[in-house]
Amino acid sequence: MAKQRKRLGEILYKAGLVKKQDLINAIKTSKTNNKRLGQILLELGLIDEDTLTKAIAKQFELEYVNLDNTTIPQDATKLIPQELMKRHNVLPLGMDNGKLKVIISDPLDLEMIDAIRFRLNTELECCVANPTKIRSYIQDSFDQTKKEETDRLRHSIDATAAELAEVGDALQAETLRAQAVAGDDDAPIIRLVNLIIDNAYYMRASDIHIEPMSDRVRVRYRVDGVCLERDNIPKTMQAPLVTRFKILSGMDIAEKRLPQDGRIKRVIGGQDIDFRVSSLPGNHGPSVVLRILRPDAVNVGIESLGFEQDNYEQFQKIIKRPNGIFLVTGPTGSGKTTTLYAALQELNKPDKKIITAEDPVEYNFDGMNQCQVREEIELTFGRILRAMLRQAPNIILIGEIRDGVVADIAIQAALTGHLVFSTLHTNDAPSAITRLVDMGVKPFLVASSIQAIMAQRLVRIICKKCKVVDENPDPYLLQSLDITPEDLENQHVYKGAGCSQCQHTGYKGRIAIFEMFEMNNEIRELAFATAPTTELRKAAKASGMRTLMEDGMLKIFKGTTTPAEIVRITQTEGAAVS
Numbered sequence: 001m002a003k004q005r006k007r008l009g010e011i012l013y014k015a016g017l018v019k020k021q022d023l024i025n026a027i028k029t030s031k032t033n034n035k036r037l038g039q040i041l042l043e044l045g046l047i048d049e050d051t052l053t054k055a056i057a058k059q060f061e062l063e064y065v066n067l068d069n070t071t072i073p074q075d076a077t078k079l080i081p082q083e084l085m086k087r088h089n090v091l092p093l094g095m096d097n098g099k100l101k102v103i104i105s106d107p108l109d110l111e112m113i114d115a116i117r118f119r120l121n122t123e124l125e126c127c128v129a130n131p132t133k134i135r136s137y138i139q140d141s142f143d144q145t146k147k148e149e150t151d152r153l154r155h156s157i158d159a160t161a162a163e164l165a166e167v168g169d170a171l172q173a174e175t176l177r178a179q180a181v182a183g184d185d186d187a188p189i190i191r192l193v194n195l196i197i198d199n200a201y202y203m204r205a206s207d208i209h210i211e212p213m214s215d216r217v218r219v220r221y222r223v224d225g226v227c228l229e230r231d232n233i234p235k236t237m238q239a240p241l242v243t244r245f246k247i248l249s250g251m252d253i254a255e256k257r258l259p260q261d262g263r264i265k266r267v268i269g270g271q272d273i274d275f276r277v278s279s280l281p282g283n284h285g286p287s288v289v290l291r292i293l294r295p296d297a298v299n300v301g302i303e304s305l306g307f308e309q310d311n312y313e314q315f316q317k318i319i320k321r322p323n324g325i326f327l328v329t330g331p332t333g334s335g336k337t338t339t340l341y342a343a344l345q346e347l348n349k350p351d352k353k354i355i356t357a358e359d360p361v362e363y364n365f366d367g368m369n370q371c372q373v374r375e376e377i378e379l380t381f382g383r384i385l386r387a388m389l390r391q392a393p394n395i396i397l398i399g400e401i402r403d404g405v406v407a408d409i410a411i412q413a414a415l416t417g418h419l420v421f422s423t424l425h426t427n428d429a430p431s432a433i434t435r436l437v438d439m440g441v442k443p444f445l446v447a448s449s450i451q452a453i454m455a456q457r458l459v460r461i462i463c464k465k466c467k468v469v470d471e472n473p474d475p476y477l478l479q480s481l482d483i484t485p486e487d488l489e490n491q492h493v494y495k496g497a498g499c500s501q502c503q504h505t506g507y508k509g510r511i512a513i514f515e516m517f518e519m520n521n522e523i524r525e526l527a528f529a530t531a532p533t534t535e536l537r538k539a540a541k542a543s544g545m546r547t548l549m550e551d552g553m554l555k556i557f558k559g560t561t562t563p564a565e566i567v568r569i570t571q572t573e574g575a576a577v578s
Helices: 008-014 020-033 037-043 049-059 082-088 110-120 131-166 170-182 188-202 235-249 309-319 336-347 381-391 404-415 431-438 443-449 475-480 521-528 533-542 548-557 563-570
Strands: 091-096 099-104 124-128 205-212 216-223 226-234 260-268 271-280 287-293 324-329 354-358 368-372 395-398 419-424 450-462 467-469 494-496 507-518
Touching (some): 008 037, 037 049, 049 124, 188 216, 188 260, 188 287, 216 235, 226 235, 235 271, 235 287, 309 507, 324 336, 324 431, 336 354, 336 450, 381 404, 404 443, 419 431, 431 533, 450 548, 450 563, 475 563, 507 548, 548 563
Parallel strands (some): 354 368, 395 419
Antiparallel strands (some): 091 099, 216 226
C-alpha cells in the first residue's frame, strides 16, 4: 500500500509555524476561493515563501535548496536551454547517477516535469526551492550572459577595427566603431550580423558560413578558396542570429524544416554588394551560407586570368571563331564562370548578339540578354535554348551542360553557325569528350562541333608583402611535382612568411592554372572512334597541351605560387600523374 503523504497544514501546525485557528480559517478560504492552502497562507501573511517551500519539500520528501547560499555550477547551466528554464522556472544542478538533478518550485506540476523530461530525453531528480528566488537567479543569469555577449561583441568589434586600421583600412575601421556605438538599432544581434558581413567583405571572402554546433555557433570565411575560422558565437545567440539573416534575405522565419534561399543587397565601401543566402536544416540548427557576389569579381580582363603567353594567344583565337563549342571544365568554385564572362566581355560589341541561359544569373552585364532558369515553372535550360535559337544570336552562353538534351541542343546550335560557350563538370579537359558521349551525344557530333575544351583550377598567390625564398622546400612536394634538385640549381621556390595583409596565411589573391585541349584532325578521329580518355590525353600532349600540373609548375618557378598549392589542387587529377 502506498505511503500516504502528509497534509501541508498538518506539517506547518506541528512545526508551530501556524496557529490552529488561523489554519482552520485559511482552509475554509482555500475551499471557498478554490486556491491552494499555501497560496492563501501567503496572501494572509501567516507564513513567508521560504517557510512554505520548506514545508512543501518535507511534504513531498524532496531536498530543499536554499539559493541564497547555493551556486549553480557553470557546466550545469548548459544542461537545460535558458528559454526552457525561464518558461518553467527550473534550474539544473547537474547529473547524478544518470539523472538530471533539477530545482523546481511546484512538485504538483506534473505536466511541467513531463515536458522537461520529454524535451531533454532524460530522467529527472527533483529538488525544491523558493520560486521567487529561482526566477531571480534565472534573470541574473540571463543578465550576466547578455553582458558577457555584449562585452565579447564589443571586444570583437574593437579587434576587427584594429586589424583593419593596421592594414591601412582606417576609414572602414572607424565605420565599424561608429556602427557599434551609434547604430540605428543598438540590438547586439543587429550589430553582430553587420560585423560579420562587413568583416567578410574587407577580408575579400567569397563565402560566409554560419554553422551551429552542439555548444556554439562557428563562423568561417572562405578566403581565396580556403575556409578560415574567425569566431565562435555563444549558442544562446544562435536563434536570433539565424532569424536576422532570414529576415534580411526575405526567407520565411517560421519554416525550420526545409532548405530556403534568399538574397541580401547591401552597400559596403561604396559598392552595391549582393549576397546569395542559403539555409539548410541541420542536427544542431540551420546552417546559413552567404555567397558574396562582388561586381568587380567578374570584371577582370582576360590578361588577369593567369594565362601563359601561348595559352593566351590560343584562347583569343578560339573565342573569336564564328561557330563551334568552347567548354570550360572544373569543379564548383574553380573560376569557370569568371573565365567565360571575361570571354563574353571581350566579344560584347554592338555588332554581336549575346544570349545567356544561367542558373542563377549572378551578375548583370550591359549589352547581353541574360535568362534565368526557373525549374518550378519548367523554364529549363533546354526550353530556353530552343527559344533563344529563334532570337538569331551570334553567341550563346549555357551556364552548364547537365544532360544529353541540353548537350544535343548546344551541338545543333554550334553546327548551325553559332558560337556556344558552356561549362561541364569533369576533372580534366580530355575527359569532357567521354562525358558528352556518356550523356548520349553521338560521337561524330562531338567530334565535329567541339572547338576546344579548357580545364582550370584556382591556386592561391603568394602574398607580395611577406614573399621570401623557400630555402628548404618539402622534398615530398617536389617529388610529387617531378621537380629534381637539378631544376632548383638556377631557379628558386618561394613562399609567404605570413603577415597581417594576408591574415597570416602567406597567400593573398588567386590565379588560374589551365589545361588547353584544342581539337585537331587526329583528336577528332579519336573522338569519332570513341577512343578512351588516356589516348585522347596522349594525343593532346603530343600536339602541345600542357597539363594543369605543368602549367602550375611554370607559376611556381615564376614565384607566383607554391609547390604546396599546386599539389593540393592537382594531386587528384588523372592528367597530373599521367
